[in-house]
Amino acid sequence: MRETLCEISLKQRAIRIEDPWMDTKEFRELLKIHFKPRMNELGFKGSNHHFVKVTDNHFIYMFVIQANKYGGSCVMEMGATLDFLVTEKKQSEITVYDCDFRKRLRARPSLVQKIFKNTQEKWHENVENEEDAINTIHDMLNLVNGQLMGYYSQFSTFPNSITDITLDEIISGSRRLYDLGSPPKLRLALLIAKTHYYIGNLEQSDKIASWGLKNIGNATGLINDFRKLIQEE
Incomplete structure (x- = not known):
C-alpha cells in the first residue's frame, strides 16, 4: 500500500527531529566567538545574535540572526529605523521587528538557479559538529562583508x-x-x-x-x- 502524503510528511518530520543538529545555544556561543567581533568592527553592539548601531544622523541600524523555530538553521535580517519614530522604547530594547525598513541578507542565486527557477531562500544550517558550524558562520560572514554596509549606506543621509x-x-x-x-x-x-x-x-x-x-x-x-x-x- 502506498503511503499517503500526510504519512510521508510525518515521517520526514520525525527524521528531522532525530537529526543531530547543533543546539541553538551552542551555535550562539560559536557566533559570539567567530561572528560578533566582525559586527563590533563595523560599529555594531549587541549579543551573539542581535546587534544595533546608533548613528549620528537619526538612523538606527538593526541586525538579527533569527533561529528557525524548528531548530537546526537560521537566517540573517537587517533593519533600519529613525530614532524619533521609536520614542516609546529605549534604544537598547529596539529590534529588527520594530524597523519599518527590513531585508533578509541572503546569497544571490547563481545563473543555473535562475535558469531552473530554483531561487528559494537557503537557511544557514547549524549542522552537527563544531567544525562544520564554524564553516557555516564563515559563509554568513562572507555575506555580511559583501552586503551589510551596502544595504545600510542607503540610509547614510538624513533627511x-x-x-x-x-x-x-x-x-x-x-x-x-x-x-x-x-x-x-x-x-x-x-x-x-x-x-x-x-x-x-x-x-x-x-x-x-x-x-x-x-x-x-x-x-x-x-x-x-x-x-x-x-x-x-
Missing part, C-alpha cells in the same frame, strides 16, 4: 534618504524601494510624512498624510496617525 522618496514613487513603487526593504505603501507614506513633519516641512507632510488618509482602505489603525500630521485650515 534625504527618506524625503527624496516622492508620492509618485510611493504609489507606483520602484527598485529603490525594493532595495530598501520598504514597508507597504500606507506605512511608507506615514513614515515619510512624519519625517517631513519632524524637519518642519509641513506642506509636504500635509500632502502625503492627506493622500494616506484618502486611501486608507482597511488600514483604519493608521487614521489617527495621519490626522495628526494634517494641518488645520
Whole structure:
C-alpha cells in the first residue's frame, strides 16, 4: 500500500527531529566567538545574535540572526529605523521587528538557479559538529562583508534618504524601494510624512498624510496617525 502524503510528511518530520543538529545555544556561543567581533568592527553592539548601531544622523541600524523555530538553521535580517519614530522604547530594547525598513541578507542565486527557477531562500544550517558550524558562520560572514554596509549606506543621509522618496514613487513603487526593504505603501507614506513633519516641512507632510488618509482602505489603525500630521485650515 502506498503511503499517503500526510504519512510521508510525518515521517520526514520525525527524521528531522532525530537529526543531530547543533543546539541553538551552542551555535550562539560559536557566533559570539567567530561572528560578533566582525559586527563590533563595523560599529555594531549587541549579543551573539542581535546587534544595533546608533548613528549620528537619526538612523538606527538593526541586525538579527533569527533561529528557525524548528531548530537546526537560521537566517540573517537587517533593519533600519529613525530614532524619533521609536520614542516609546529605549534604544537598547529596539529590534529588527520594530524597523519599518527590513531585508533578509541572503546569497544571490547563481545563473543555473535562475535558469531552473530554483531561487528559494537557503537557511544557514547549524549542522552537527563544531567544525562544520564554524564553516557555516564563515559563509554568513562572507555575506555580511559583501552586503551589510551596502544595504545600510542607503540610509547614510538624513533627511534625504527618506524625503527624496516622492508620492509618485510611493504609489507606483520602484527598485529603490525594493532595495530598501520598504514597508507597504500606507506605512511608507506615514513614515515619510512624519519625517517631513519632524524637519518642519509641513506642506509636504500635509500632502502625503492627506493622500494616506484618502486611501486608507482597511488600514483604519493608521487614521489617527495621519490626522495628526494634517494641518488645520
